Amino acid sequence: MDAEAAKELGKLLGAGLSMGLGAIGPGVGLGIMIGKALESIARQPEVAGDVRTNMFIGIGVTEAVALYAFVVALILIFVA
Amino acid sequence: MKHPWRWIIGLLVIGFLIGLAILPGGEKLEFEVAGEFDREVLIELPTIGPFDMSITKTVAYLFIAVAVIVVFTIIVARSLKLKPGRFQYAMEAMYELARDGIVGSVMKSGKATWFPYIGAVFFFVLASNLIGLLPLPFGEHHQPSFYAATANLNVTLMLALCTFVFTHYAGVRKNGAFRYVKAWAPAGAPPVLKQMIWFIHVISEIFRLISLSVRLFANMVAGHAILAVFFAMALIFQSYLVGVALQGASVLIYMFELFVAFIQAFIFAILSAVYIGGALDQDH
Numbered sequence: 001m002d003a004e005a006a007k008e009l010g011k012l013l014g015a016g017l018s019m020g021l022g023a024i025g026p027g028v029g030l031g032i033m034i035g036k037a038l039e040s041i042a043r044q045p046e047v048a049g050d051v052r053t054n055m056f057i058g059i060g061v062t063e064a065v066a067l068y069a070f071v072v073a074l075i076l077i078f079v080a
Numbered sequence: 081m082k083h084p085w086r087w088i089i090g091l092l093v094i095g096f097l098i099g100l101a102i103l104p105g106g107e108k109l110e111f112e113v114a115g116e117f118d119r120e121v122l123i124e125l126p127t128i129g130p131f132d133m134s135i136t137k138t139v140a141y142l143f144i145a146v147a148v149i150v151v152f153t154i155i156v157a158r159s160l161k162l163k164p165g166r167f168q169y170a171m172e173a174m175y176e177l178a179r180d181g182i183v184g185s186v187m188k189s190g191k192a193t194w195f196p197y198i199g200a201v202f203f204f205v206l207a208s209n210l211i212g213l214l215p216l217p218f219g220e221h222h223q224p225s226f227y228a229a230t231a232n233l234n235v236t237l238m239l240a241l242c243t244f245v246f247t248h249y250a251g252v253r254k255n256g257a258f259r260y261v262k263a264w265a266p267a268g269a270p271p272v273l274k275q276m277i278w279f280i281h282v283i284s285e286i287f288r289l290i291s292l293s294v295r296l297f298a299n300m301v302a303g304h305a306i307l308a309v310f311f312a313m314a315l316i317f318q319s320y321l322v323g324v325a326l327q328g329a330s331v332l333i334y335m336f337e338l339f340v341a342f343i344q345a346f347i348f349a350i351l352s353a354v355y356i357g358g359a360l361d362q363d364h
């Protein structure tokens with residue numbers, strides 16, 4: 001394999017791995033968080049509004065981790 | 081047989097699908113996702129100092145978003161009725177969401193002062209995100225194409241910078257510069273630990289800027305890339321069958337993107353409110 005092909009392979013492999021592995025953590029985290037939020041709404045329906053607002057804040061913060069992986073993948077493919 | 085027409089329709093559908101599968105796909109087109117995000121100059125304008133004033137595709141989308149908000153709000157404000165129609169009701173619901181759902185639920189003091197900024201950010205990001213889901217003729221050779229102003233890191237970074245500057249402006253104005261900066265570390269901590277906590281807080285303030293801008297940008301880019309890939313599936317797989325079979329999936333993805341456009345505007349506004357509220361009422 002020549003150097004150019006090896007570089008291309010590394011880029012694509014790295015991009016795929018970064019997106020795939022980077023999505024594991026946020027996926028698990030979002031599942032746990034939304035599950036807990038639903039649990040607490042089911043237990044106390046009168047605080048549903050507050051719980052939902054805080055859940056969305058948490059979703060935004062957690063989801064950002066996967067999006068960093070996405071940006072790294074984009075940089076690997078198109079910039080590096 | 082009770083219902084022969086069922087069999088006839090079934091056979092016709094199967095024949096249609098087999099025909100689609102046998103027919104060769106259209107001409108192989110080079111499909112580039114990256115091409116969706118080129119910086120395209122529409123009107124050349126001179127460079128003033130370090131700033132290139134040319135109207136690019138992104139700037140055109142920003143103008144469209146502002147025009148949509150201004151026109152809609154003026155129309156609603158001109159024809160306010162005590163018994164609201166559908167359109168007025170929708171605008172009122174959005175306004176109430178921004179006022180009570182975002183500012184009212186996370187900020188303790190300074191609600192009236194900071195609602196205009198947060199409401200404006202919410203409506204602006206929402207309008208830009210939703211316009212990004214309409215195919216407008218700004219593509220190559222004026223083909224309709226998907227693009228959003230918020231799918232450009234420059235725009236989202238500028239919005240995040242506004243929130244960043246306003247956060248510290250609000251904190252300094254309310255608490256005074258020295259007290260505001262001092263409250264970044266807890267008062268009762270031992271000296272070395274206190275300095276370390278303060279330093280970590282400074283880093284986290286800078287990372288807020290990055291995460292706020294990259295979150296919106298990456299969400300819109302990812303959404304548009306997925307939409308582009310799904311709509312171009314027939315070209316990628318070189319088969320009409322795949323193209324027809326995946327139209328339903330494209331529509332589902334499109335609806336999910338509508339949801340994401342709304343959620344991202346909501347999250348951007350609510351995080352701005354959380355940051356500004358945190359600078360106003362420092363707990364620790």
